[in-house]
Amino acid sequence: MPPRDAVQTATQLSGSASEGVQNDTKVLKNRPKASALRQQKLPAWQPILTATTVIPTVFVIGAIFLPIGVFLFIASDSVSEYPIEYTSCSPSPCRLQINLPNAFDGDVYLYYNLENYYQNHRRYVKSRNDQQYLGDLTNVKDCAPFDYDPETKKPIAPCGAIANSIFNDTFTLTYQSETGLPIEVPVTTQGVIWNVDKDRKFKNPPLNGGNLCDAFKDTVKPPNWRKNPCDVGGFENVDFIVWMRTAALPYFKKLWRIVDRNLNPAFTNGLPKGTYVLTVENNYPVQSFGGKKYFVISTTSWAGGKNSFLGIAYLVVGCLAIVLGVVFVFIHLKFGHSMNELSNVSGVHH
Structure with a gap:
């Protein structure tokens, strides 16, 4: 008969073996399915960069970018634009004379332009509450x-640094017609703001049978606002919505109004050339940070407003691609190997 120790050892080994089988069984249960996707056996393709593939690609890029750059530059150059600075215009209201050398045909857009104004500052951009601008007046989180x-401990509406610093200059453009009688240029806010802003991002609080001022009665206007929000349309005010879309660069222009070509026959085709008088309510201070203010009259093209940067960028990239293509051709012809030479390579002999 086998010794008792041998029997115990055999029993322990048998138990360990059965536990190992159970563990292996558990591992097998968690194994991914034997599909090509889960086992990473899908077919792959890796391009081989050779002179016959790279050089034509570089020339094709240049051939595509050059005409696109030409079209964009021509489109930008076709836009008529007239800026006039009024930073130090005083006293308010002040009047500036504008002489348009050419007629501005088609839709005419009126902008205000600010320089040295950093709307992209991190703390400035974060100081807002989108939930309040949808009608929840008591929600002022992140607006500090x-x-x-x-003093009153009431919530500010609209809250935040962006809303408090809203641009509040106003403009009136008058055309000095040939008859000698000044004609005020009619303007409209239709088409100034984006539909997504108007329909989804800015909504006044519910009126509940009262008026807008009743809805705002338990709030306080921002410190720098001259008028109460309810007197200028609340959160759905066009100038407020335009200002709340912050700019990325320290020099920017924002759309103020569009010339209404339907109200007066003199402006059916746009703005005729001639003399205009711009009356400015100069309320917005910029001297403290060395800023400048402009009023801009502009048309547009199929590529947007006057901005030649994109066209120049395409032209530069296209020309660079053509030059690099020529350099690659020279290097390949001078120092490269033909396909016959590469096929005759037999390897390295030891």
Whole structure:
């Protein structure tokens, strides 16, 4: 008979073996399915960069980018634009004379332009509450330091640094017609703001049978606002919505109004050439940070407003691609190997 120790050892080994089988069984249960996707056996393709593939590609890029750059540059150059600075215009209201050398045909857009104004500052951009702008007046989270009025402890509406610093200059453009009688250029806010802003991002609070001022009665206007929000349309005010879409660069222009070509026959085709008088309510201070203010009259093209940067960028990339293509051809002809030479390579002999 086998010794007792041998029997115990055999029993332990048998138990360990059965546990190992169970563990292996558990591992097998968690194994991914034997599909090509899960086992990473899908067919792959890797391009081989050779002179016969790279050089034609570089020339094709240049051939595509050059005409696109030409079209974009011509489109930008066809836009008529007239800026006039009024930073130091005083006293307010002040009047500036504008002489349009050419007629501005088609739709005419009126902008205000600010320089040295950093709307992309991190703390400035974060100081807003989109939920409040949808009608929840008590929600002033992330609006500090313009969240609550320090005296009344009421929430500020609209809250935040962006809303508090809204641009509030106003303009009136008058055309000095040939008859000698000044004609005020009619303007409209239709088409100034994006539909997504108007329909989804900015909504006044519910009126509940009252008027807009009743809805705002438990709030305080921002410190820098001259008028109460309810007197200028609340959160659905066009100038407010335009200002709340912050700019990425320290010099930017924002759309103020569009010339209404349907109200007066003199402006059916746009703005005729001649003399205009711009009356400015110069309310917005920019001297403290060395800023400048402009009023801009502009048309557009199929590529947008006057901005030659994109066209020049395409032209530069296209020319660079053509030059590199010529350099690659020279290097390949001078130092490259033909396909016959590469096929005759037998390897390295030891």
